Amino acid sequence: MSTLRGKQKRYLRAQAHSMHPLVNVGKNGLSKIWLDQVEDAIEKRELFKIAILQNADVDVNDVKTYIEDNSRIEIVQTIGRILVVYKRSDNPDNREFSNEVDAI
Numbered sequence: 001m002s003t004l005r006g007k008q009k010r011y012l013r014a015q016a017h018s019m020h021p022l023v024n025v026g027k028n029g030l031s032k033i034w035l036d037q038v039e040d041a042i043e044k045r046e047l048f049k050i051a052i053l054q055n056a057d058v059d060v061n062d063v064k065t066y067i068e069d070n071s072r073i074e075i076v077q078t079i080g081r082i083l084v085v086y087k088r089s090d091n092p093d094n095r096e097f098s099n100e101v102d103a104i
Contacts, residue, residue, distance in 0.1 A: 038067070051082055
């Protein structure tokens with residue numbers, strides 16, 4: 001499913017390295033409402049981290065599968081309980097990372 005090539009993923013991983021998680025998965029788990037919030041945030045930012053809290057009833061693979069099956073968001077990397085996610089913004093004004101990704 002992934003449309004990103006290796007060099008593009010490397011660039012995105014480097015950009016996300018210093019970021020703190022923007023969205024958490026907690027004891028409420030995964031839901032349509034949670035995914036809507038993630039999609040709203042990614043439309044504005046294109047790239048961020050999701051943290052899976054210790055009290056969550058889901059693991060990294062559950063979250064990864066849920067996101068990939070229910071949206072166009074791509075998983076760039078997983079590190080422990082953190083996922084780095086990316087999606088090209090539909091709004092050209094929000095394309096901070098995708099213009100660089102396209103050039104790679």
